[in-house]
Amino acid sequence: MYLVWTLCITVELYVMKAIFVRNPELSVFQITLLKAIIANTILGLSLNKRLKSIMWDTVHVDTIPSLCFKTFQGSIGVLLAYYAIRAFQISTVGIVSSISPLLVCLMAYLVLGEKVKATEIVGLVIVIIGIILVVIGVQGTDRQ
Numbered sequence: 001m002y003l004v005w006t007l008c009i010t011v012e013l014y015v016m017k018a019i020f021v022r023n024p025e026l027s028v029f030q031i032t033l034l035k036a037i038i039a040n041t042i043l044g045l046s047l048n049k050r051l052k053s054i055m056w057d058t059v060h061v062d063t064i065p066s067l068c069f070k071t072f073q074g075s076i077g078v079l080l081a082y083y084a085i086r087a088f089q090i091s092t093v094g095i096v097s098s099i100s101p102l103l104v105c106l107m108a109y110l111v112l113g114e115k116v117k118a119t120e121i122v123g124l125v126i127v128i129i130g131i132i133l134v135v136i137g138v139q140g141t142d143r144q
Contacts, residue, residue: 006098013090013097016082028082035078091134102127 019031044051059067077097084093102124108114 006094009098010090010094013081013085013094017085017090020082020086028079028086031082032075032078091137095131095134099127099131 016031016035020026081093081097084096105116105120105124109116
């Protein structure tokens with residue numbers, strides 16, 4: 001699942017970079033608004049008549065503040081990623097954007113005392129090696 005998620009994030013970043021390159025006059029807020037309109041349209045069409053029952057009726061009142069905070073946090077993350085695309089290479093932005101599952105595993109272990117299986121440790125080591133290889137490759141292209 002992590003690989004699919006990383007692939008989707010990478011494709012999104014490349015598309016956004018292409019849009020920024022072709023339309024330098026567009027602001028990050030315009031692109032973010034366009035992305036939100038497209039995503040909500042797709043979501044509305046796919047859920048159709050059951051939208052309210054799926055998206056609102058199943059939400060418990062106690063979780064609304066947490067959901068609002070997560071929405072705000074996610075929006076800020078998207079805005080920062082789009083600003084970063086303008087300044088850095090996509091591979092660097094992609095690494096930072098897709099490293100969150102790695103940080104979640106680390107924080108779950110350190111803060112919550114979660115048990116980490118050997119297979120999870122192997123997966124995390126592979127991710128870290130991949131990150132190092134990409135960073136080394138990016139530094140090589142920066143020198144050229």
